[in-house]
Amino acid sequence: MSDQNFLFTQLTIDERIAQVKETTCLTDEDLQLIKSGTALTLETADKMVEHVIGTYSLPYSVAPGFVINGKKITVPMVGEEPYVVKSTTAGAALAAKNGGFTATNTGSMMIGQVQLAQISNPFTAKLKVLERKQEIIETVNKVDPVLISFGGGCKDVEAYLTDSPAGTFLDVHLIIDVKDAMGAQAINAMAETAAPVLENITGGKANLKVLSNLAVHRLVRSRVTVKKEDLGGEQNVDKFVSAWNFANSNQFRATTHNKGVMNGIIPVVVATGNDTRAVESGVHSYACYGEKYRPITIWEKNCNGDLEGMIEIPMAVGIVGGTTKMHPLAQLSLKMMDIHSAAELAEVIATTGLAANLGVLYSLVTVGLHGDFDAARK
Ligand code: NAD
DSSP, X not given: OHHHHHHGGGSOHHHHHHXXXXXXXXXXXXXXXXXXXXXXXXXXXHHHSSSOOOOOOOOEEEEEEEEETTEEEEEEEEOSOTTHHXXXXXXXXXXXXXXXXXXXXXXXXEEEEEEEEOOSSHHHHHHHHHHTHHHHHHHHTTSOHHHHHTTOEEXXXXXXXXXXXXXXXXXEEEEEEOTTBOOHHHHHHHHHHHHHHHHHHHSOEEEEEEXXXXXXXSEEEEEEEEOGGGGTSHHHHHHHHHXXXXXXXXXHXXXXXXXXXXXXXXXXXXXXXXXXXXXXXXXXXXXXXXXXXXXXXXXXXXXXXXXXXXXXEEOOOOSBSHHHHHSHHHHHHHHHHTOOSHHHHHHXXXXXXXXXXXXXHXXXXXXXXXXXXHHHHO
């Protein structure tokens, strides 16, 4: 199966489509729609955003051969950069040789932020907010009955003080379970609803009321073990780990390392109609969450001399709402992967980032970006 993936590049477009039909539940009509390049009509585009005068196409590719939590997946990737899909597929194939990836997630909690200014006694205000969190939760949970019906809604309230040159702000976090949505609209509406209540409690003035894209409660993790013999020997594992250590100690390299991970992530975010900027800002912020800017994947050698890789990032993506429903290809991308929850989509997206990193780093430490990857493995 994995060697077959390396041959995928050699197939004609129709041969690739035939393979995708064989390995996914997409129908001939679905695949023809993808192939046509006309799935997004001008009429739909005009409903998606403002000031539309046309549509803009990009290559729609597939990375076959992923195994994630034991499930075989063909991952759709929309993007313009050559080599990305090939090296991501190569990373997936390397992983599949040893059982594939194991992915988990921490749920679908997001943060809505309310900035409160002009508070004379901020420490007291903070405690008053925490004392009345139940009242705040009940008020904001009236905003989105549909979300509540799916078991979502505001679950907790946190409060922090932020010192700035313009004084101390009270930073109230509404902890909101958005379930299968990306969640921006509901969170923003809840934050706006909370603002007058918080002003009343604190005596302050609410300024910003909006979600935070640093989704630290909505993390996704994926890991993989690659056997040293599948990497051409332990010396290549050592080069791999050395490359990671360089990135972990050098911000110039870490930034490019993370760009390589995003090469896998963003094309799947686009293919499923999700918000690339929300994902990018969240991941890059998380890369320096706590201390220094660091690589968002980790690679180390285990006691057998094999390579262990992992990723942990925030992933605010949805399978309902926004463009995920409006763009016909976004729905087909989910159907291709047989995905029915935002959490599973998040796991696949993070895993694709890890696979892209595996594929490209292996090339970089062996044959170089444009070398013969297959030859290096042998
Ligand atoms: P949305 O409001 O269109 O859909 C989400 C809503 O669908 C929920 O609030 C709920 O009412 C309903 N729903 C139905 N079934 C559901 C289920 N199973 N789980 C959860 N909710 C369900 O979409 P959204 O997710 O709020 O907004 C997404 C878009 O908002 C993004 O694509 C993004 O571009 C945009 N946005 C982002 C930001 C930001 O990231 N800072 C800010 C503003 C807007």
